[in-house]
Amino acid sequence: MKYICRKPLLPSVLLVLMIFSLCFMTLFRQSILDNLLTVDKMYNSIQLTFQVLSGANTDNVLQLKDQTVTSIQAVEGVADCFYYLECPFSMRAPIQVANYSTVYGTNDLNFFSKERDIEITYGDGWDKDSVLIVEQSGVIPCILEVNMAAVMGLKTGDTFVVAPNANEDIDPQSAPSLNMVVAGTFTNNAGLLDYYSVIVSSDTFTGSPGFLYNDSMRESYYYYRTFHFQTNPAYNYDFQTIKDEVTSILNKDGDFILYSNVRILEKAVRPIEQKIRIQQMLVTPLSILLCISVAVMAMLLCSGFSTEILLRLCLGEKRWTVWLRMMSSLILLMVTEGVIALLIVRFVCGTQLILWSMQYLLLNVGLCIIAMAIQLAVFCNKNLVAFYQSKEE
Amino acid sequence: MIELVVDQVHYQYPKAKKETLRGVDAVFPAGKTSSIVGQSGAGKSTLLYLISGLDVCTSGRILLNGKELLARDLDSYRRNTVATISQSYLLFPTRTVLENVLYPLQLAKTEKQAAVAEATKHLLSVGIEKELHNRLPSKLSGGEQQRVAIARCLAAQSQIIAADEPTGNLDEENSNEVMRILSDLAHNQGKTVIIVTHDRILAEQTDLQYRLENGKLYSNERNA
Structure with a gap:
């Protein structure tokens, strides 16, 4: 080995090449892992929202059955749902209003206010969650249009009575009265809700007391007019499966379209996923190329010792002894350089991929040793006359 | 002491036509x-290669004190019996003098x-002073390197010295010194010294002269 180190140029170049190869591949691999992590984070952080819309062959009003909604909610990966129902009602007190208006039952007031472009002001002691709770007293909290409340002389905490009946064939007086309490008011920004609209919890549609108090009412009005759902981000990788399953459920109910914001996810991850695919395609050929380069350098190093080999053979040393002793020195050199390269890579790239680096280094060193063994065997088995003449020239 | 006899030796290089x-x-x-001696391409070095045990002849024999040199004995022959000196000195470049x-000596354990x-x-x-012993051959002059090569032959205790153009790269003074050493090895130590050269003046200094022409050897004996 000391004789090898007396000609340090080629061993140094080999070491530099080995360090470069190891550093490059480690950083390349790190880049792939970082990109995979980024994609993973994106999948886990982006909230996918789906919306059910009426199909092309129906009118614009969504009429989604309760059992369909229940089936959708049961699909694995579906997390939160946001919806509202609606049905007509008439005001009984404090003012008997002849015209019928609409009561909206929702499970999320923030969602509803965005959907219908209104601004809700809650009364003291009320918030978006407490308004949706009906106490045992049976008084239903509600949100009134601000001007209507003023005209009727109603303020937060006041009660009034409505009749949950809008069927022309049924005597309005036969419908049960429902006691409401004013929990807040809303401002109608886009004019999407009429003046006499009342907003309540969707539970009050089917519960008792409830707006859909008989089969006829339920048959007419128990439909979801808007239905959105969000998936658990952990299921984002399987969003297509969820989409297919929900579509299948919807198709049994009628003509519906399922719309989602998955394009946002796709737009974000697609470029990175493409980059990852390219990088993964390149890993193997790059590894091979770099390993071969290092192996070729190792063979050049061996070639630099051809004179030494020739002399030893000319001086009578046995061929296999020359091969064995040279290989021992070169293996020691390769192992030493490998350890140095690994230490430098550890310093440059950190310890995260140290195991992978070691595997790659083993491959590199192994290939070099095989290449050198073959090269040395070729030299040691050369015809001495030809070998001698080539050196003399 | 070894007498080397070359008996009807033929040699053809692989892929050569003749x-x-x-x-x-x-x-x-x-x-x-x-x-x-002989012209370039006559086969002088080829004969010396066979005498040096680098290869076996195509046909014929090489005898050492009457015993034939066989292919299986070549490693041992090169190690113990023959030493080769060349105009390129053939020293290990990464080992000191x-x-x-x-x-x-290490080979002989x-x-x-x-x-x-x-x-x-x-x-x-051979006149290589101690201060030169830890230098690499590249730091020595041509004459000094050739003398180191001769010293290696002496260390191997070879009885046959095969020298291929030993003064080819040396000046007159160093050439004379090398010839003096080789002559001393033969006359005073009883070694068999065979020198291949194209230099007729140098050849005339040797005890026996052969001329190689058209693949055949012709002798010009003179008294020692």
Whole structure:
């Protein structure tokens, strides 16, 4: 080995090449892992929202059955749902209003206010969650249009009575009265809700007391007019499966379209996923190329010792002894350089991929040793006359 | 002391169309210097390669004190019997002068201290002073390198010295010095010295002269 180190140029170049190869591949691999992590984070952080819309062959009003909604909610990966129902009602007190208006039952007031472009002001002691709770007293909290409340002389905490009946064939007086309490008011920004609209919890549609108090009412009005759902981000990788399953459920109910914001996810991850695919395609050929380069350098190093080999053979040393002793020195050199390269890579790239680096280094060193063994065997088995003449020239 | 006899030796290089040596006969006695001269490409070096044990002849025999040199004995022959000197000196470039001369002693498994002492002795005997012993060959002059090569031959205790153009790269003074050493090895130590050269003046200094022409050897004997 000391004789090898007396000609340090080629061993140094080999070491530099080995360090470069190891550093490059480690950083390349790190880049792939970082990109995979980024994609993973994106999948886990982006909230996918789906919306059910009426199909092309129906009118614009969504009429989604309760059992369909229940089936959708049961699909694995579906997390939160946001919806509202609606049905007509008439005001009984404090003012008997002849015209019928609409009561909206929702499970999320923030969602509803965005959907219908209104601004809700809650009364003291009320918030978006407490308004949706009906106490045992049976008084239903509600949100009134601000001007209507003023005209009727109603303020937060006041009660009034409505009749949950809008069927022309049924005597309005036969419908049960429902006691409401004013929990807040809303401002109608886009004019999407009429003046006499009342907003309540969707539970009050089917519960008792409830707006859909008989089969006829339920048959007419128990439909979801808007239905959105969000998936658990952990299921984002399987969003297509969820989409297919929900579509299948919807198709049994009628003509519906399922719309989602998955394009946002796709737009974000697609470029990175493409980059990852390219990088993964390149890993193997790059590894091979770099390993071969290092192996070729190792063979050049061996070639630099051809004179030494020739002399030893000319001086009578046995061929296999020359091969064995040279290989021992070169293996020691390769192992030493490998350890140095690994230490430098550890310093440059950190310890995260140290195991992978070691595997790659083993491959590199192994290939070099095989290449050198073959090269040395070729030299040691050369015809001495030809070998001698080539050196003399 | 070894008398080397070349008996009807033929040699053809692989892939060559004709033989380089076509029935060479020669006797190289112990204790004498012999030279082989001839034009370039005549086959002088080829004959020397066979004498040096680098290859076996296509046909014919090489006899050492009457015993035929066989292919299986070549490694041992090169290790123990013959030493080769070349115009390119053939020294290990990454070993010091002393390490170069130590090499045959290490092959013979000589004890380290004794080997160093013997190597030093041989180097001094050919005029290589101690301050040069730890230098690499590239730091020496041509004449000094050739003398180191000769010292290595002495360390190997070879009875046959095969010298291929030993003064080819040397000036007159160094050439004369090398020839003096080779002559001393033959006449005073009884070694068989065979010199290949194209220099007729140098060849005339040897005890026996051979001329190689058209693959055959012709002798010009003169008294020693």
